[in-house]
Amino acid sequence: MGNTTQIDKQLKIYMLGRFALEYDGKTMIEDEGKIHKVWTLLGYLIANHNRKLGAQELPELLCSDDRSSDPVKAVKNLVYRLRCVLSDSGLPKENYIVQTGGIYSWNNDLSYVIDTEEFTEAYNKARVVSYDPEKSIEFYLRAISIYKGKFLPHAAYDEWAVNATTYYHRLFTDSIISLYELLDKKESYEPMLSVCKKALDIDAYDEDVYRIYIRCLTKLGKHKEALAAYEIITNRLYDELGVNPSKELRSLYRDIIKTLKSVETDLIAIKEDLNEGGRAECSYFCEYQIFKDIYRFIARRVNRTGESIFIMLCTLTDKEGEIPSIKYLAEAMEGLKFSIGRSLRKGDLFSRYSNSQFVVMLPDITYENGCMVGKRIENAYKKNKVSKVVVMHYKLQPLDPKSF
Known part of the structure; x- marks a missing residue:
């Protein structure tokens, strides 16, 4: 991470859930899904900002599908175009890309923060202070709040980005599971509901998160909501992925039903429920x-x-x-x-x-x-x-x- 003085005027780089560069609270550049090698180059430089990228690496990344007879020259042209984009964006006039011969790198002397580093820093702190559950909970919540979605979503399936996408999402899921385990010991389930909803907005097929969400709803006495959540995930798995719910999820369903029925003590209400309200057509x-x-x-x-x-x-x-x-x-x-x-x-x-x-x-x-x-x-x-x-x-x- 670059120099962190003058916080208000820092360049903020977002790579989780979106790819954007903000300065002084304003979005200066944002990738809106356009397939453009200039964006690939910018994302790769920032993601590898602690490395110097050699003469072979960038041509292989940017020109592998080109018929260019001179890949090195093609990379130079892309770097020039990227510098023009950065210059015209309204960002401060700085040398964002350092070049030494055929070696390129992001300028680490700039004042900037990257959400991926803020995210991993919060996650790692949560692990380090595991001896103090309250602090650990605080850092897990911070990590979860920073994670807005998959790494560079418009490049998520590019070969170079796949490992990073998997890595950051695994940390996100682990943060949710670890947070749940800490809050479960305190029997504090309400905070997990918004966390799970956020996670399911990002990945609607994550069974681990659904299990946590359903357990929390059940613990809070929201049995019908828990049942509805179960039906949503099983329908998604069946209809959209063509897979069956796991044994763990099915077992959880049985627990929901048992709990749902055990809390009803009024015999008249039970009979009305058993009779389907006269709707058995x-x-x-x-x-x-x-x-x-x-x-x-x-x-x-x-x-x-x-x-x-x-x-x-x-x-x-x-x-x-x-x-x-x-x-x-x-x-x-x-x-x-x-x-x-x-x-x-x-x-x-x-x-x-x-x-x-x-x-x-x-x-x-x-x-x-x-x-x-x-x-x-x-x-x-x-x-x-x-x-x-x-x-x-x-x-x-x-x-x-x-x-x-």
């Missing part, structure tokens, strides 16, 4: 953990009564029998869910089993009638446009109570 859809509990309960009863109960698995594939493309899967699963719900009886039960499957329980039915149900679901599903590229299959098996 189609079959019952539930989370898979609940489906398993009901399955096991009914299987024990079948041992005594000998009832005929069948389990159906409805699966979506492409024309080749493979898992469908994510491009079509979410729409296809939504269509299949609707088709199943409207094709079953009110007493039937179904659940999402995987990113491309639903499992159905059909009580008091024969195999032949079960096949008719499967055909009915299939015909209903075919009314969806996406059925032309995503095909539905079903299998039917009797419930086997022997293991219970």
Whole structure:
């Protein structure tokens, strides 16, 4: 980090969540996503401001996809253009880029601060003062407040930036986990809610953060919000990434349900809740953990009564029998869910089993009638446009109570 005198007039460089140079509280230069090698050069110089960049390194970075017969000259031209951009930006007239022969570097004699260094400094201080939980909490909160998003977001997938992107985001996630562990010991959960919301705005698929968020909501007695958060992350994982929720997340769901039910002590309220408020218009859809509990309960009863109960698995594939493309899967699963719900009886039960499957329980039915149900679901599903590229299959098996 450069000289830190005259704080008010410092150059502030932001690389987490945005790439911008500010001076005297005003944004002078900001990368708005334009694909431009001048921006790549500026970002690389600042990210490596403690190094001198040699004659081979910059040409390989900036000219690898060019057909230029003279990469060194091409780099000189880019440096000249970058100097023009800096000069025309309204920043103080300084020599921002130091050049010695074919060696280039950022001028470390300038007065400037970089958010990446402020971030890592706060994180490292939090680790150093771990013997003092209050100070550690303070530094973790500071680190989290500095982190506004992925490193150089418009260059996040450039080969040279990938390691830095991964590194800073890992520190950010570790800050959240460590902060939670400290606040959990104090049974102080409210501060974590805004922290988790910020983290999920940055990465909406981070299961670690969702688990912390759900635990905090539950500890604060916000059980319905916790359940809603669980449903959001599982839907995102299913529909947008095509993956199943982890065992840890599913286990957390069971804890939410147990807690949600245990706090209700009014019998009239419980009966109203169990009766679905008179809104039961189609079959019952539930989370898979609940489906398993009901399955096991009914299987024990079948041992005594000998009832005929069948389990159906409805699966979506492409024309080749493979898992469908994510491009079509979410729409296809939504269509299949609707088709199943409207094709079953009110007493039937179904659940999402995987990113491309639903499992159905059909009580008091024969195999032949079960096949008719499967055909009915299939015909209903075919009314969806996406059925032309995503095909539905079903299998039917009797419930086997022997293991219970």
